[in-house]
Amino acid sequence: MEFTRRPSPYWSARVAVPALMLQVLAALVPAAIAHIWFFGPGFIFNLLVASVFAVGGEWLMMVLRKRPPEVALGDYTALVTAALLAFAVPSLTPWWVTATGALFAIVVAKHLYGGIGFNIFNPAMAGYVVILIAFPMHLNLWIAPRIGDIDYQYLTVLQTLKYTLTGSLPDALGFDAVSRATPLDVMKSGLNGMRTVSEIRANPIMGDFGGRGWEWIGNFLAIGGFWLLIKKIIRWHIPVGVGVGLLLPATIMYLVDPGSHPSPGFHLFSGATILCAFFIATDPVSAATSPKGRLVYGFGIGLLIFCIRTWGSYADGVAFAVLVMNMAVPAIDLVTRPHIVGHPRNRGKSP
Amino acid sequence: MTAPTYDLGKLHGGLRLPGHKTASTAAPIRDVPIPSQLVLPITQHVGDPAQPVVGTGDRVLKGQVVAEPDGTLGAPVHASSSGKVIAIEPWPVSRRYGDSAPCIIIECDGEDRAAENDGRSADFLSLQPADLLLRLLDGGIVGLGGAVFPTAQKLMQARTCKIETLILNGVECEPYISCDDMLMRERGAEILSGAQILMHAMQIESCYVAVESDKVEALHSLGDALAELGDDRLVLKQVPTIYPSGGEDQLVQLVTNREVPSGGLPTDVGCLVQNVGTAAAVHDWIIRHEPLISRVTTVAGDGIANPMNVRARIGTTIGDVVEFTGGYAERADHLIIGGPMTGKSMSTDLVPLVKATNSILVVLKTSFQGRELPCIRCGDCASVCPVQLLPQQLFWHARADNEAKLREFGLIDCIECGCCDLVCPSHIPLTANFQIAKGRIQELADEKARAERARRRFEARNERLEQEKQDRETELARQKETAKQAGPAAIAEILKRKQQQREDD
Numbered sequence: 001m002e003f004t005r006r007p008s009p010y011w012s013a014r015v016a017v018p019a020l021m022l023q024v025l026a027a028l029v030p031a032a033i034a035h036i037w038f039f040g041p042g043f044i045f046n047l048l049v050a051s052v053f054a055v056g057g058e059w060l061m062m063v064l065r066k067r068p069p070e071v072a073l074g075d076y077t078a079l080v081t082a083a084l085l086a087f088a089v090p091s092l093t094p095w096w097v098t099a100t101g102a103l104f105a106i107v108v109a110k111h112l113y114g115g116i117g118f119n120i121f122n123p124a125m126a127g128y129v130v131i132l133i134a135f136p137m138h139l140n141l142w143i144a145p146r147i148g149d150i151d152y153q154y155l156t157v158l159q160t161l162k163y164t165l166t167g168s169l170p171d172a173l174g175f176d177a178v179s180r181a182t183p184l185d186v187m188k189s190g191l192n193g194m195r196t197v198s199e200i201r202a203n204p205i206m207g208d209f210g211g212r213g214w215e216w217i218g219n220f221l222a223i224g225g226f227w228l229l230i231k232k233i234i235r236w237h238i239p240v241g242v243g244v245g246l247l248l249p250a251t252i253m254y255l256v257d258p259g260s261h262p263s264p265g266f267h268l269f270s271g272a273t274i275l276c277a278f279f280i281a282t283d284p285v286s287a288a289t290s291p292k293g294r295l296v297y298g299f300g301i302g303l304l305i306f307c308i309r310t311w312g313s314y315a316d317g318v319a320f321a322v323l324v325m326n327m328a329v330p331a332i333d334l335v336t337r338p339h340i341v342g343h344p345r346n347r348g349k350s351p
Numbered sequence: 352m353t354a355p356t357y358d359l360g361k362l363h364g365g366l367r368l369p370g371h372k373t374a375s376t377a378a379p380i381r382d383v384p385i386p387s388q389l390v391l392p393i394t395q396h397v398g399d400p401a402q403p404v405v406g407t408g409d410r411v412l413k414g415q416v417v418a419e420p421d422g423t424l425g426a427p428v429h430a431s432s433s434g435k436v437i438a439i440e441p442w443p444v445s446r447r448y449g450d451s452a453p454c455i456i457i458e459c460d461g462e463d464r465a466a467e468n469d470g471r472s473a474d475f476l477s478l479q480p481a482d483l484l485l486r487l488l489d490g491g492i493v494g495l496g497g498a499v500f501p502t503a504q505k506l507m508q509a510r511t512c513k514i515e516t517l518i519l520n521g522v523e524c525e526p527y528i529s530c531d532d533m534l535m536r537e538r539g540a541e542i543l544s545g546a547q548i549l550m551h552a553m554q555i556e557s558c559y560v561a562v563e564s565d566k567v568e569a570l571h572s573l574g575d576a577l578a579e580l581g582d583d584r585l586v587l588k589q590v591p592t593i594y595p596s597g598g599e600d601q602l603v604q605l606v607t608n609r610e611v612p613s614g615g616l617p618t619d620v621g622c623l624v625q626n627v628g629t630a631a632a633v634h635d636w637i638i639r640h641e642p643l644i645s646r647v648t649t650v651a652g653d654g655i656a657n658p659m660n661v662r663a664r665i666g667t668t669i670g671d672v673v674e675f676t677g678g679y680a681e682r683a684d685h686l687i688i689g690g691p692m693t694g695k696s697m698s699t700d701l702v703p704l705v706k707a708t709n710s711i712l713v714v715l716k717t718s719f720q721g722r723e724l725p726c727i728r729c730g731d732c733a734s735v736c737p738v739q740l741l742p743q744q745l746f747w748h749a750r751a752d753n754e755a756k757l758r759e760f761g762l763i764d765c766i767e768c769g770c771c772d773l774v775c776p777s778h779i780p781l782t783a784n785f786q787i788a789k790g791r792i793q794e795l796a797d798e799k800a801r802a803e804r805a806r807r808r809f810e811a812r813n814e815r816l817e818q819e820k821q822d823r824e825t826e827l828a829r830q831k832e833t834a835k836q837a838g839p840a841a842i843a844e845i846l847k848r849k850q851q852q853r854e855d856d
Contacts, residue, residue: 001670001679003686005696007783010687010714011368011526015776017724017729036377117725117777284729289743291734329595333744339740340761341363342600342613342718 012256018050021076023233027224034220038145038213041157045164048248050082053099057106063115077116081105084124087275094167096113097135101127121326125319138320144180144205145213153177172249183211184271184315187262189306210269218274225278234282241298242277249306271316276301280318287328293336300325364735365593366770370565372529374658375651380533382662383675385432389457389702392444396493397500398424403455409436412466417455418423422566426501427491431644431664436457445688445695445702473638475548489709490636491643496520496626497689499707500818506552515621516604517558519546521631522590522597530647531627533660535562535569538631539576545630546585548637553623558585559606562641565592595768599624601737613764613839629774643706650676654683654713663704669711670700672827684716692769724777732771732781738764742771742781749788754795757788
């Protein structure tokens with residue numbers, strides 16, 4: 001009898017990249033719902049714009065690079081990039097801003113570096129930083145969370161859609177009526193204005209730890225993140241690294257001078273800390289690979305976030321921290337190579 | 352009874368794989384009858400091919416040597432039944448490299464007449480260890496775990512090192528394969544007897560019998576046999592059920608917590624590892640005077656109608672073995688010699704069962720892996736690698752054909768267990784890539800060695816020519832000097848002597 005030949009092993013992997021990416025997307029769903037609840041329907045429009053341009057950009061680049069586009073589109077990584085970008089931009093963002101970010105992320109940060117697996121920088125963060133620098137005004141315009149007694153003019157779905165499409169508010173409303181500074185902004189400007197942390201925290205947008213509403217999104221992101229950990233789609237090293245890197249200096253500074261340094265809880269539940277720890281920094285392509293390397297990588301990101309928030313000119317520093325550590329990845333990988341079984345233990349680290 | 356698990360070393364990574372062993376272990380080992388024809392490859396071991404010592408038309412008896420080892424490393428091949436040699440010709444075989452090899456083909460007469468017993472004593476304790484080793488050499492015994500290294504020579508090599516421990520490998524971690532498990536259940540006493548012979552040959556006083564924790568019946572059987580034997584030099588050791596804990600180096604690491612050095616052997620850390628099947632074969636040869644002419648093999652997989660373990664004569668074709676078990680199931684598409692992780696895929700079932708054949712696995716036509724996608728650097732491959740390599744980096748360097756980096760990242764340490772393939776979400780055939788890269792590195796090394804040899808030959812020739820030229824010149828100068836000093840009389844004398852010589856001729 002004749003048989004077909006093939007190389008070993010004769011078992012196939014039980015995991016696949018598209019399935020992993022779908023689970024990452026699924027893990028973001030609770031936080032997305034919370035986001036819409038607190039900050040209005042703008043998130044949906046941003047997600048749609050980002051997805052259309054990310055997927056479109058991916059298709060275009062695959063065609064230009066003479067590769068089958070269905071391969072790249074079928075792995076859903078462009079959608080993950082789009083989703084992260086949608087979480088990063090304010091819910092009121094004109095479409096061209098989001099589109100610029102999505103296109104830069106996919107076209108430049110991903111495909112010009114060789115496509116998935118070869119990109120040095122986290123595409124979503126590269127795209128975000130570009131629009132943060134190009135459209136600073138639009139990216140600082142966060143509306144206040146719909147919670148409790150915050151005095152706030154809510155926008156309807158149609159008004160939000162109109163803003164997304166045209167970048168203009170209803171005639172009767174000015175930006176001041178709908179927007180609020182984010183808790184991190186309030187903290188930063190307050191501290192710059194020589195006020196103490198407890199004075200700043202009296203602001204109604206401040207919640208138990210971070211900002212109201214933001215904390216809840218953080219909780220749901222953490223639930224999604226723990227689910228990814230349980231499903232072993234991400235490993236614990238990067239989240240723990242980010243947490244320790246940020247909270248260790250934050251705790252020390254808080255203990256030394258609680259008047260001019262917010263609590264570690266504030267750092268944890270403000271801005272994009274939790275999103276970064278579970279969903280952004282854990283992008284395997286642009287992260288370090290060994291367990292030890294990932295701890296170092298995560299720690300570096302956490303530390304940089306703390307430094308930028310404390311001494312930098314940006315209120316949050318997640319995107320910059322991630323991009324800087326992306327650059328350090330080759331070096332981290334080189335010095336954190338695991339010991340090969342059977343090789344001498346005291347081998348020099350450098351090759 | 353349960354064997355104690357204690358002071359086990361740590362193995363990095365590995366996988367808990369579904370065993371798929373219950374189907375083939377439900378019934379006892381069955382004997383495959385004498386086939387009409389036996390196909391005996393002359394190379395069933397690591398080393399140089401054996402040389403046939405029979406010719407076409409010769410009648411042979413069961414247990415008779417039909418090919419003698421030739422060269423520094425090798426093992427004899429014995430006829431596994433009586434009959435007539437009808438051909439010595441190339442035949443498809445299940446070797447790792449190459450698809451066919453010279454085989455001695457015997458038409459069996461069905462009488463199974465055995466060669467005369469040479470009347471040697473079975474009392475191995477009365478033999479000097481060196482004599483015991485020589486006797487083992489004649490048994491045709493090779494490592495039955497799959498590596499088929501000639502056992503006698505492995506022992507002789509080990510004698511040059513300081514060996515403290517014999518480890519009997521009864522781990523059999525690869526899915527589907529259960530031949531060692533069945534052997535341990537049914538022939539525990541013989542395995543232990545083989546271990547005692549090996550210990551006497553090596554003059555070592557400690558032996559661990561390592562068995563995976565999921566082989567409960569085998570553990571019981573060996574435990575009972577040990578209790579009956581009452582030899583406290585032998586200890587049963589239960590190791591965790593993790594693939595690939597049965598790899599030789601991995602087992603040493605588990606049992607002794609010592610790492611076998613890169614490029615080295617277990618003997619470098621004082622251990623000698625033998626498969627339990629090999630130990631039973633040693634017992635059969637020394638005590639029962641039966642050379643290695645049959646082995647237990649697992650016939651399993653979805654493509655097999657009745658999975659089971661059988662004892663078949665070496666040289667029985669795979670087709671005959673499968674037919675005995677009840678044939679193939681429908682849609683059987685891949686025939687694999689060995690397990691699902693490291694086995695070799697065959698194109699035909701005409702290949703004979705050889706000393707290395709521990710399993711015949713037949714699987715259905717399935718869509719194996721999906722499309723290969725680019726590596727996303729998830730690092731799961733590194734986390735399961737038992738040697739703690741970075742398969743993902745190795746893959747990168749293999750693609751770039753970067754020999755220096757491949758060496759630096761330990762390509763040669765890869766044991767090709769296939770764990771990385773199984774966890775890769777991008778479905779990259781990593782192990783296959785590494786095998787190819789290893790082949791290429793070997794080629795490069797061979798190339799280099801050839802070039803180096805040629806260069807040395809060339810330089811040696813130049814040197815020789817130069818030396819000869821110099822010698823001639825010095826000789827000439829010496830003669831001139833002598834002539835000058837001696838004056839015309841001496842020259843006349845020389846000329847006269849030359850004249851004389853010519854006349855003599």
